Amino acid sequence: MTHHIEPIDSPCVLRVQGYAKQFVLHEQSKIIPSSQHVELSVYQGQLTALIGPTGSGKSSVLKGIYRTYLPSDGRVLYRSKNGYEIDLAKADEHHILQLRNDEISFVTQFLHVLPRKPSEFLVAQPLIKRGTSMSEAIDKARDMLARLNLPEHLWCLSPTNFSGGEKQRVNLARSLVAKPRLLLLDEPTSSLDPTTTNVVVKELKKLKDYGVAMLAIFHDPALVEEMAEHIVELQIPQSIEQLQEKTQA
Amino acid sequence: MDKVLEVKNLSKVYGKGCADCFGLTGPQADTNICPSCGSVVAAHDVSFDLYKGEILGIMGESGSGKSTSVKCLFFDEEPTSGSAVFYDDGKQYNLFTLNAAQQRQLSSRRFGMVYQNPYLGLNFDISAGGNIAERLLMSSISHFGAIRERASSLLQRAEVPTARIDALPKTFSGGMQQRVQIAKALSTYPPLLFLDEVTTGLDLSVQAAILDLIMEIQQEIETAMIVVTHDLGVIRLLAGRTLVMKYGRVIESGLTDQVLEDPQHAYTQRLVASAL
Ligand SMILES: Nc1ncnc2c1ncn2[C@@H]1O[C@H](COP(=O)(O)OP(=O)(O)OP(=O)(O)O)[C@@H](O)[C@H]1O
Ligand SMILES: Nc1ncnc2c1ncn2[C@@H]1O[C@H](COP(=O)(O)OP(=O)(O)O)[C@@H](O)[C@H]1O
Ligand SMILES: [Mg+2]
Ligand SMILES: [Mg+2]
Ligand SMILES: [Zn+2]
Numbered sequence: 001m002t003h004h005i006e007p008i009d010s011p012c013v014l015r016v017q018g019y020a021k022q023f024v025l026h027e028q029s030k031i032i033p034s035s036q037h038v039e040l041s042v043y044q045g046q047l048t049a050l051i052g053p054t055g056s057g058k059s060s061v062l063k064g065i066y067r068t069y070l071p072s073d074g075r076v077l078y079r080s081k082n083g084y085e086i087d088l089a090k091a092d093e094h095h096i097l098q099l100r101n102d103e104i105s106f107v108t109q110f111l112h113v114l115p116r117k118p119s120e121f122l123v124a125q126p127l128i129k130r131g132t133s134m135s136e137a138i139d140k141a142r143d144m145l146a147r148l149n150l151p152e153h154l155w156c157l158s159p160t161n162f163s164g165g166e167k168q169r170v171n172l173a174r175s176l177v178a179k180p181r182l183l184l185l186d187e188p189t190s191s192l193d194p195t196t197t198n199v200v201v202k203e204l205k206k207l208k209d210y211g212v213a214m215l216a217i218f219h220d221p222a223l224v225e226e227m228a229e230h231i232v233e234l235q236i237p238q239s240i241e242q243l244q245e246k247t248q249a
Numbered sequence: 250m251d252k253v254l255e256v257k258n259l260s261k262v263y264g265k266g267c268a269d270c271f272g273l274t275g276p277q278a279d280t281n282i283c284p285s286c287g288s289v290v291a292a293h294d295v296s297f298d299l300y301k302g303e304i305l306g307i308m309g310e311s312g313s314g315k316s317t318s319v320k321c322l323f324f325d326e327e328p329t330s331g332s333a334v335f336y337d338d339g340k341q342y343n344l345f346t347l348n349a350a351q352q353r354q355l356s357s358r359r360f361g362m363v364y365q366n367p368y369l370g371l372n373f374d375i376s377a378g379g380n381i382a383e384r385l386l387m388s389s390i391s392h393f394g395a396i397r398e399r400a401s402s403l404l405q406r407a408e409v410p411t412a413r414i415d416a417l418p419k420t421f422s423g424g425m426q427q428r429v430q431i432a433k434a435l436s437t438y439p440p441l442l443f444l445d446e447v448t449t450g451l452d453l454s455v456q457a458a459i460l461d462l463i464m465e466i467q468q469e470i471e472t473a474m475i476v477v478t479h480d481l482g483v484i485r486l487l488a489g490r491t492l493v494m495k496y497g498r499v500i501e502s503g504l505t506d507q508v509l510e511d512p513q514h515a516y517t518q519r520l521v522a523s524a525l
Binding site: 023024025026027063067068069070093094096097098112114115116128129 | 300461490506507515
């Protein structure tokens with residue numbers, strides 16, 4: 001089910017068609033369906049929100065787009081900066097790595113970063129990888145950390161022992177400074193207080209104005225209301241048994 | 250993107266080999282020893298490519314053929330079959346058809362190898378600085394002052410105290426020996442570096458310092474690396490793509506986060522689950 005709150009006037013950056021993901025667990029002889037029949041589009045400068053009950057496969061859709069999960073079915077058509085369209089579900093691994101570096105960024109629920117590195121370096125890293133000089137990248141990183149209200153004395157520490165909300169801000173800052181073409185967000189404000197959440201909302205809106213296409217999962221319906229131009233609702237997938245009964249009936 | 254290495258169908262059999270060797274070994278057969286002739290099929294049909302600045306991980310349990318594959322590429326072992334093309338400065342080298350002198354030239358100048366066992370990578374009869382000088386002498390640099398200067402700056406880079414430049418490696422801790430080995434391997438700024446279990450057996454804090462060093466180098470000089478390890482934490486940290494080996498075969502390959510979070514093969518699922 002897709003609701004369009006505003007008319008679509010913006011170029012489409014991502015089209016997901018008939019996406020499904022299931023996990024085949026060999027040891028347990030089990031098949032776990034995780035997302036089914038997913039159809040969605042994401043547009044330049046707009047936000048598409050993924051909603052649905054827990055277990056409906058929202059995170060699995062984002063991971064499938066980023067290729068942390070291998071999609072089981074469907075197409076994930078991405079329109080790149082250079083104008084070509086590519087099916088991320090089937091794209092060559094080197095190509096995916098290059099897109100992750102240059103165009104697609106993912107704010108995951110948990111922070112996976114190099115240990116022992118200062119937060120400001122981790123935030124600067126995506127820029128450094130793209131060729132920005134170290135000092136310029138660090139400046140931009142500090143600026144973003146300041147805007148997200150991360151206390152300055154934490155900038156030079158590794159986030160490994162940070163609180164949930166502090167980690168989340170480092171995680172967000174990494175993607176925000178990178179100004180990707182497509183930004184995937186999995187509950188980016190779930191551990192933040194209302195004040196910081198408002199700051200994040202402001203920064204995300206700025207990115208939207210800049211033209212970033214976003215696909216986001218928010219735990220708070222009010223945020224969906226405030227941020228989303230498009231809403232896509234997922235259903236809890238049917239189990240293999242249910243699907244088999246259906247085909248027999 | 251520039252390709253650095255292309256390996257196709259690399260195989261290595263220890264023993265005389267027979268027609269059954271490949272059919273009767275591998276993950277399905279649950280062994281790498283040929284039941285007909287007793288040869289060890291250490292690696293079979295290993296194929297992959299590697300791009301400039303990329304880090305490729307090879308994981309798998311002990312004996313799965315990780316080191317054998319890397320040793321063939323560094324000319325420490327002669328492969329039974331297969332091909333490997335190294336792309337360097339607009340030239341292509343078909344590694345396994347080169348003569349011994351050409352191979353030595355590549356391994357001393359354009360490749361670097363860091364072994365799990367520092368005794369394999371270092372000459373224990375000469376000083377840390379001498380080890381680096383020895384490698385530099387085989388390359389194009391021959392001016393003594395320049396060599397000494399490069400050795401000292403590399404050791405400094407690897408956080409080996411400059412004061413120890415003339416000390417023998419046997420007087421160093423394991424972590425320091427590893428760092429001298431890395432400094433030596435890097436002394437020629439090679440475009441291709443092999444790292445075989447370089448942090449295995451070291452303290453966590455020493456491991457950390459070595460991993461930091463590897464990552465900094467990778468960012469600075471864009472060396473392509475093959476990192477062999479059975480430590481999934483090291484793989485997750487370092488490698489963009491990963492191969493999983495079992496009984497000499499590559500049973501799964503993919504983006505590292507995908508291999509670890511959505512492993513496809515039963516064996517990889519077990520390996521990842523047991524590491525959590
Ligand atoms: N790596 C995995 N291996 C096996 N099963 C998985 C994996 N990831 C997700 N699943 C399963 O897929 C289903 C969907 O999970 P997913 O995390 O996508 O849901 P979600 O909609 O994001 O839920 P929530 O709102 O709780 O975050 C669940 O049954 C989950 O257990
Ligand atoms: N020189 C050798 N002679 C005979 N068998 C060997 C030799 N080197 C390695 N092997 C065998 O080849 C297989 C793969 O070994 P190796 O490549 O060292 O595995 P890994 O590095 O994955 O632990 C093992 O069964 C090992 O015993
Ligand atoms: Mg989720
Ligand atoms: Mg080994
Ligand atoms: Zn045989």
